[in-house]
Amino acid sequence: MKFRTLFLGVVGAAVGVTGIAGVKAAFADEQFIPMLVYRTGPYAPSGIPVANGFRDYYTLVNKRDGGINGVKIAFEECETQYNTKLGVECYEKLKGKGQTGASLINPYSTGITYQLIPKAPVDKVPILSMGYGQTASADGRVFEWVFNFPTTYWSQASAFIKYVAHEEKGYDKLKGKKIVHIYHNSAYGKEANPTLEALAKRYGYKLTLLAVDHPGQEQKATWLQVRRLNPDWIFMSGWGVMNQVAVKEAGGINYPMEKFVGNWWSGTDADVKPAGTGAKGYKSATFHGAGSGFKVHADILKHVYGGDAAKAKENNIGEVLYNRGVVNAMFGVEAIRTAMGKFGNKAMTGEQVRWGLENLNLTKARLKELGMDGFTAPVKVSCADHETGGPVLFQQWDGNAWKVIGKPLSPMVDVVRPMIEKAAADYAKENKITPRSC
Amino acid sequence: MDLWNVLFVAPFADMIGSPRFLLEVIIGGLLTGVMYSLVALGFVLIFKASGVFNFAQGAMVLFAALTLVGLLEHGVQVLFALAATGIIMVLLAIAIERLILSPLVNQEGIILFMATIGLDFVLRGAGQIAWGSNVKPLDVGIPDKPFEVAGILLNSFDLFAAAIAAVLVTVLAVFFQKTGVGRALRAVADDHQAALSVGIPLRTIWAIVWSVAGIVGLVAGIMWGAKSGVQFSLSLIALKALPVLILGGFTSVPGAIIGGLIIGVGEKIAEIYWAPPFGGAIENWFAYMLALVFLLFRPQGLFGERIIERV
Structure with a gap:
């Protein structure tokens, strides 16, 4: 009995030690x-x-x-x-x-x-x-x-407006244009709103914000409003099923897809495939190749x-x-x-x-x-x-694949950076953080 | 004053000012309501026949649609795929009856409800394990073209869905009211033991009703899946059916339809005319609020059975 206990103890210890050593070795x-x-x-x-x-x-x-x-x-x-x-x-x-x-x-x-x-x-x-x-x-x-x-989201929103200005042949052409932002009704979805609002003041376009609740499987009310407004451009900050339904609904009201631009979380393969050929021409932002x-x-x-x-x-x-x-x-x-x-x-x-x-x-x-x-x-x-x-790219769905279109656009740093610094300062004050000096 | 204007003046002025748009909103709401009704019908069938609130109805919609699209992806022809999915839903119903419901005969309703919560998890997981979690486009040949009638935009897909719902309701109404099986279903719903004592085969009845609910789930899955692609989110549409059930009553097939239409129109009107002062996206909670208001006046829902228990 004593021998058996001793034997098991030695074996146990050996297994334990080598096991630990093995784990350490695995981590090394x-x-x-x-x-x-x-x-x-x-x-x-x-x-x-x-x-x-x-x-x-x-x-x-x-x-x-x-x-x-x-x-x-x-x-x-x-x-x-x-x-x-x-x-x-x-x-x-x-x-x-x-x-x-x-x-x-x-x-x-x-x-x-x-x-x-x-x-x-x-x-x-x-x-x-x-x-x-x-x-x-x-x-x-x-x-x-x-x-x-x-x-960031704010830079992306500014790059979108830059893209619209480019397509409309000048910033002066933005005045009076109707732009709709369809967004996921969450902290993420709302991120682009302040930038779009600030730029609306600067360039004189009319911005309409339309929120879609999670998960976004039913959006008829949103697209009835879009049909009524008949916007010149639509920007979308969607996610998940919201994107797929939105792309389909846009086709359902005959909205020109080349004027419908998603953010970089609204331009995936899964977002366009359910709409079939109806998604052809839909665009989105991105920051890498396709x-x-x-x-x-x-x-x-x-x-x-x-x-x-x-x-x-x-x-x-x-x-x-x-x-x-x-x-x-x-x-x-x-x-x-x-x-x-x-x-x-x-x-x-x-x-x-x-x-x-x-x-x-x-x-x-x-x-x-x-x-x-x-x-x-x-x-x-x-x-x-x-x-x-970093620059923002735009890509377009050609019915089979995403293709990057045009040149990369740098964000409007003069607009976005002061907003970032103000928001960061507010955060620092709220959380009693002393900013580093850089 | 401003609030008064925003809530009580501007929306009505807008409606009167653009009657054609209002009509478009109402039609859009009705067609959306039909889609909600398709989901609600599955709940009603099971509750009507077994007194069980089937928490897994959304998962059944997902499971059916995933199975159908999975078969289509494997090259099975549409009609065969539809038939095979229907058979799988019947087999699933038999399995549910054997493994879950039978051992729980005469148990409290809450226990059966809890069992369906477990079933919900199993079906969601099994569907994804078998067919994957990616979005799967679903095209069973339903026409999907927008067109205008007197300046009002309609979509052939929505009209097709409405027609399907009408056929389903008619068939189900006849089934429940005019057939022996339908009467047996209603008897089982009233009292399991009493139904058993007069020779109604409870297990067969349950298998039948779950099969029918599975097939209704398949129809709902096809309609919703064709809109958004078949994916996990399909199981969440059950949430849209709940206010419909509260409003229409848990035991009424016509109630599911009328409830769906009222919720569809109500939430669209609320979202378009009253959402801006609330920051938008009110239709989800508005549907529940509307249903609760109805509950104040008719606790059993519009068409639900009024149950009076004497002590």
Whole structure:
């Protein structure tokens, strides 16, 4: 009996010690990046391609490059269903994982981002809310731990007006024009309103705001109003099923689709396909290329899917939101690489990655090395500017695929930046934050 | 004064000033109401025949539509796909009866209700596991073209939906009122034990009614799925049916239709003429408010059965 107990004790201890050592070994030289995803629930059609884009890019970096400067990326998905409460739970579950904890967090929901902003400086986990979240966080003096480059909702709204002016052949032609903003009745959907209102005062167009309640499956009242107003242009800040129904309804009242422009969360493959040919001509903003014709896609096909194009297609390669996931993952990886340039080639802490994000300088040459030349614009982040005012592109659905149209348009920084600084100052005052000097 | 004007003067002045637009709003509301009624009918059928509020009706709509579109994607012809989906919904109904309802005979209504909540989760998950979560375009050949009649915009799809609803209601009304099975369904709804004691086969009746509700769900799924693509959000349209049920009554097939029409027109008029002072997007909560106002005067709904229990 004694021998048996002793034997079991020794075996148990050995298993325990080697197990712990094994876990430690697994963590060694691994950079942990949590992934908040929504592969189920009402927004799954948008969440799946984004999550696949992230996953494939991290896998590509591991397989093609052996990790970031030799440090492998470890990632773990947590299902949020695009639900703020679940998102915060996922964050709490994952923030301490890995050798150095979470490197950074991509919340992929404006609601979750708002909840995590106060936690970021406490937990020392930087937030990268790429093109979403709280626009005011572009002011890095107040929002030290939050980054929303390459551009924001407010910049996007200004770029839309710039686009309309371009199409109408001059800003003076905007006077008297009727522009409708159809928006998801949520914090996200309302983000563009202040910018559109400010620009309405400046250029004299008549702005009408039409809210659509979640989930937006029924919009007849909205489109009856649109038909009555007969606007010159429509801008839409929608999400999920709201987009699909809106595109269909626009066709249902014979609205000219080339005058209907969605924001960058309203221009996905899923948004146009249910409307069939009726969606042809619909436009949307974006900040990266469309399709799967870039070198990075060829690399993903080769290294991640072993050349199996059908499987890659099944996993959404080249779709708008897949590409967004790839761009987003690349920004995070390059920020970690930037941090390693200063702190050494080892797993970075959240604090070090925050430094990497703030000193990220993605040049055209570097993008070319990454196989993303022409896929997205160069980015240079600074202490004061966490947005970078990157250019906004416009794309159009030709009935089969999204095609980028025209030249990239830079936002109206002279209008947007003062608004951002004011909103950030208000936030700082409300939350008793002393802004950094940059 | 300004508030008075915004709430009580301007909306009516607008209606009088643009009667054609008002007519368009009313017609739009009626056609939307028909779509709500299609969903509400499924709830009514099950409640009428078994006294169970089927929380899973929205999930059944989703499951049916996902199955249909999944079969179409696999190259099955439309008619065969429709028939196969109908058969799958019948099999599902039999499974629900065997696995969920039978063990709960004579239990409190709330227990059956809780069971349907569980069923809701199972169906949502099973549908997505089997057919995926992506948006699936659905085209079963229903014409979808806008056209104008005397300056009023109509859509052939909406008119088709209205015609389908009319046919469904007629068939269901005849089924409930004129057939032996229909009478048996009503007897079961009144009292399980009493129905059993006079030889009504409870299990068969339940399987029949759940089958019919599944097929009604399929029709609703086709109509809504053709508008927005078949996706998870389809299961949320059940929320639009609740005020219809409150208003029309949980046990009346015509009530589901009339309730749908009233809610459809009411919410459209409210959204267009009264939403601006509230910041827009009032139609969702307005529908519930409208239903609650009706409840104050008719707690059983417009066409619901008035239940008087003597002690």
